[in-house]
Amino acid sequence: RIGTAALAVQVVGSNWPKPHYTLLVTGLCRFQILQLLKEKPYPVAEVEQLDRLEQFTNQHKSEEELGELSEQFYKYAVQLVEMLDMSVPAVAKLRRLLDNLPREALPDILTSIIRTSNQEKLQILDAVRLEERFKMTIPLLVRQIEGLKLLQKTRKPKQDDDKRVVAIRPNRRINHIPSTTEDEEEEEDHDDVVMLEKKIRTSSMSEQALKVCLKEIKRLKKMPQSMPEYALTRNYLELMVELPWNKSTKDRLEIRAARILLDNDHYAMEKLKKRVLEYLAVRQLKNNLKGPILCFVGPPGVGKTSVGRSIAKTLGREFHRIALGGVCDQSDIRGHRRTYVGSMPGRIINGLKTVGVNNPVFLLDEVDKLGKSLQGDPAAALLEVLDPEQNHSFTDHYLNVAFDLSQVLFIATANTTATIPPALLDRMEIIQVPGYTQEEKIEIAHRHLIPKQLEQHGLTPQQIQIPQVTTLDIITRYTREAGVRSLDRKLGAICRAVAVKVAEGQHKETKPDRAEVGEGEDCKEHVTEDAKPESISDTADLALPPEMPILIDFHALKDILGPPMYETEVSERLSQPGVAIGLAWTPLGGEIMFVEASRMDGEGQLTLTGQLGDVMKESAHLAISWLRSNAKRYQLTNASGSFDLLDNTDIHLHFPAGAVTKDGPSAGVTIVTCLASLFSGRLVCSDVAMTGEITLRGLVLPVGGIKDKVLAAHRAGLKRIIIPRRNEKDLEEIAMNVRQDLTFVMASCLDEVLNAAFDGGFAVKPRVERLNSKL
Numbered sequence: 001r002i003g004t005a006a007l008a009v010q011v012v013g014s015n016w017p018k019p020h021y022t023l024l025v026t027g028l029c030r031f032q033i034l035q036l037l038k039e040k041p042y043p044v045a046e047v048e049q050l051d052r053l054e055q056f057t058n059q060h061k062s063e064e065e066l067g068e069l070s071e072q073f074y075k076y077a078v079q080l081v082e083m084l085d086m087s088v089p090a091v092a093k094l095r096r097l098l099d100n101l102p103r104e105a106l107p108d109i110l111t112s113i114i115r116t117s118n119q120e121k122l123q124i125l126d127a128v129r130l131e132e133r134f135k136m137t138i139p140l141l142v143r144q145i146e147g148l149k150l151l152q153k154t155r156k157p158k159q160d161d162d163k164r165v166v167a168i169r170p171n172r173r174i175n176h177i178p179s180t181t182e183d184e185e186e187e188e189d190h191d192d193v194v195m196l197e198k199k200i201r202t203s204s205m206s207e208q209a210l211k212v213c214l215k216e217i218k219r220l221k222k223m224p225q226s227m228p229e230y231a232l233t234r235n236y237l238e239l240m241v242e243l244p245w246n247k248s249t250k251d252r253l254e255i256r257a258a259r260i261l262l263d264n265d266h267y268a269m270e271k272l273k274k275r276v277l278e279y280l281a282v283r284q285l286k287n288n289l290k291g292p293i294l295c296f297v298g299p300p301g302v303g304k305t306s307v308g309r310s311i312a313k314t315l316g317r318e319f320h321r322i323a324l325g326g327v328c329d330q331s332d333i334r335g336h337r338r339t340y341v342g343s344m345p346g347r348i349i350n351g352l353k354t355v356g357v358n359n360p361v362f363l364l365d366e367v368d369k370l371g372k373s374l375q376g377d378p379a380a381a382l383l384e385v386l387d388p389e390q391n392h393s394f395t396d397h398y399l400n401v402a403f404d405l406s407q408v409l410f411i412a413t414a415n416t417t418a419t420i421p422p423a424l425l426d427r428m429e430i431i432q433v434p435g436y437t438q439e440e441k442i443e444i445a446h447r448h449l450i451p452k453q454l455e456q457h458g459l460t461p462q463q464i465q466i467p468q469v470t471t472l473d474i475i476t477r478y479t480r481e482a483g484v485r486s487l488d489r490k491l492g493a494i495c496r497a498v499a500v501k502v503a504e505g506q507h508k509e510t511k512p513d514r515a516e517v518g519e520g521e522d523c524k525e526h527v528t529e530d531a532k533p534e535s536i537s538d539t540a541d542l543a544l545p546p547e548m549p550i551l552i553d554f555h556a557l558k559d560i561l562g563p564p565m566y567e568t569e570v571s572e573r574l575s576q577p578g579v580a581i582g583l584a585w586t587p588l589g590g591e592i593m594f595v596e597a598s599r600m601d602g603e604g605q606l607t608l609t610g611q612l613g614d615v616m617k618e619s620a621h622l623a624i625s626w627l628r629s630n631a632k633r634y635q636l637t638n639a640s641g642s643f644d645l646l647d648n649t650d651i652h653l654h655f656p657a658g659a660v661t662k663d664g665p666s667a668g669v670t671i672v673t674c675l676a677s678l679f680s681g682r683l684v685c686s687d688v689a690m691t692g693e694i695t696l697r698g699l700v701l702p703v704g705g706i707k708d709k710v711l712a713a714h715r716a717g718l719k720r721i722i723i724p725r726r727n728e729k730d731l732e733e734i735a736m737n738v739r740q741d742l743t744f745v746m747a748s749c750l751d752e753v754l755n756a757a758f759d760g761g762f763a764v765k766p767r768v769e770r771l772n773s774k775l
């Protein structure tokens with residue numbers, strides 16, 4: 001109930017790497033708690049002061065009474081201090097203090113200096129009466145003196161330890177974290193530093209690093225622990241020791257085995273696998289890493305990360321993924337300087353520490369999503385990391401010494417190359433990983449995804465059966481993606497639902513009245529028939545017909561995943577004139593896009609909605625100009641029958657998914673078709689999609705991303721695709737089965753596009769009606 005009132009003079013410390021605070025307080029007086037007023041959020045109590053500072057100066061009476069005791073105490077104190085090394089400034093100061101301070105203050109001060117347990121210190125604090133305090137402290141002093149004498153006898157020449165008592169003690173005074181084992185801790189810390197030094201000397205770090213470390217450890221030894229820098233320096237040294245300066249795994253590379261492993265792990269993606277094997281073969285022949293850095297570019301969920309992991313597996317190397325999405329500070333790559341509070345090494349060095357070897361495979365995920373900010377450009381920092389000419393001496397700001405990254409195998413992934421800074425792009429070899437066709441997805445699902453999901457959910461093929469038609473249903477009606485990630489998720493949802501049934505079924509089987517029921521197929525009917533009359537009372541049993549294996553058919557699918565999210569039927573949307581289907585490329589794969597147009601009375605204005613970029617707006621203007629100039633030829637009229645299409649007419653063009661910014665020239669032909677449909681009042685064929693850039697004179701120019709666009713059209717169940725003639729070569733990349741399902745119309749001018757887009761063609765009117773001139 002007795003405490004010490006104190007004034008907090010200073011708080012120092014940091015939260016990183018571990019919270020570590022030092023409180024500097026000046027003790028004022030002892031007090032006693034009379035009544036506790038409240039405990040939360042911090043205790044508030046009514047207290048009574050027990051000893052007063054002024055007492056020391058004007059209490060002559062007590063001084064006389066205590067004269068003998070205090071004199072005795074003073075002598076012991078002087079004896080103790082003089083046994084210490086007077087050349088240490090702190091000791092000399094203490095000696096002076098003994099003479100200058102009032103005697104009454106000495107017990108408190110000396111108790112904090114000598115080696116005692118916390119328990120004893122608390123006892124001294126609890127001793128309110130001066131006399132009692134003197135009496136309690138004297139034995140402690142005597143004990144310390146005896147201890148020192150013994151020590152001096154045994155280790156005459158070595159006075160370090162005595163010095164330490166004093167040199168460390170005064171610092172300890174301010175380090176008032178209650179702990180009964182403080183002394184032991186201190187010794188341990190000292191031992192730790194010695195251990196650390198040993199580790200540094202035996203580690204295989206570079207000469208330069210060793211020099212820096214030894215310098216730091218020298219500093220550390222002199223530093224009081226309470227300094228925030230102590231923890232920082234120590235962490236730094238620990239990191240330096242932990243880094244794999246010279247530790248590497250042995251590469252085991254055998255191309256034949258690598259091919260088998262890649263084939264086993266991944267279905268399809270032949271082009272990618274071929275290139276990876278070439279890369280590995282070169283590595284095998286020429287034991288040197290100075291090759292290009294591979295960068296896999298493709299929509300999400302097509303297996304880029306997982307191929308990276310397979311490469312590490314084939315090489316027998318450690319794998320570490322560094323997610324770069326959203327990183328906008330170069331310190332993330334290169335670390336903070338150690339002068340910052342909370343400074344840390346960058347992700348590269350951290351990754352090396354995690355894997356513990358200096359030749360891992362680092363997967364730099366999402367390099368296209370690097371940001372830029374005031375804190376510098378992380379892409380620029382990556383340049384140094386990825387450049388084989390420079391990265392043998394990569395200097396992290398935190399380490400401040402070079403680390404050799406030349407053994408690390410870097411692989412990057414991205415969704416698009418458009419946002420990768422050119423300098424970075426230049427360092428890498430781009431390998432496109434396009435999306436999958438439906439057939440490929442079915443194979444991937446049955447070879448890889450379903451077995452993996454079954455294993456994760458503790459199911460066996462005897463318990464659940466997913467036929468291929470169901471997988472196709474999931475792919476076409478529940479997902480719309482280039483990769484297989486949401487397919488994987490849907491399969492996961494199915495497995496979860498089945499797991500519940502199976503678990504409930506097991507519960508039922510373990511019941512005694514069911515024990516005799518066999519597991520054989522032929523017993524099943526008999527079970528369900530028999531079960532009914534018996535289990536009327538047991539409703540839970542009635543609700544469960546877990547007939548193994550549980551077959552996932554269309555109805556089960558609807559039960560588990562809900563009604564289908566996508567319908568392949570697109571013709572409904574094309575039931576009015578003024579709608580056409582375009583094909584767009586996005587970083588997430590190809591997509592189909594319904595372009596809509598409508599007209600109304602107005603003054604010839606064109607409104608465009610759907611967040612379009614400048615290029616797309618220009619395409620719209622081009623399309624309208626071309627149609628206006630060819631209106632007569634195609635018999636296109638505005639609402640009042642005039643060939644001047646914009647006369648008293650406003651046009652509104654809309655591109656859906658308004659939240660996504662769209663740009664690029666490839667919507668040109670779609671806009672023309674859509675407007676031609678609007679002005680002619682005819683419907684565009686419901687099974688045709690198109691892509692292509694247009695010119696003012698009506699030519700159709702080639703565009704990019706044909707493969708993704710064709711796959712998207714195929715996914716959506718369209719039958720015909722109009723593409724620019726000069727893109728014909730791109731079709732070779734497309735799988736045969738997809739090509740067989742689709743009809744391709746090659747167009748080199750807009751006449752051909754319109755002819756293909758409308759049922760029965762879009763006839764050109766013979767130019768006989770010249771008389772119909774407005775003049």
Ligand code: ADP
Binds near residue numbers: 268
């Ligand atoms: P990404 O990095 O391209 O976004 P991931 O590598 O994370 O995609 O792949 C998502 C999931 O799909 C992984 O579980 C992966 O195993 C699986 N996957 C993707 N493509 C294939 C494939 N061709 N064969 C087998 N599994 C695949």
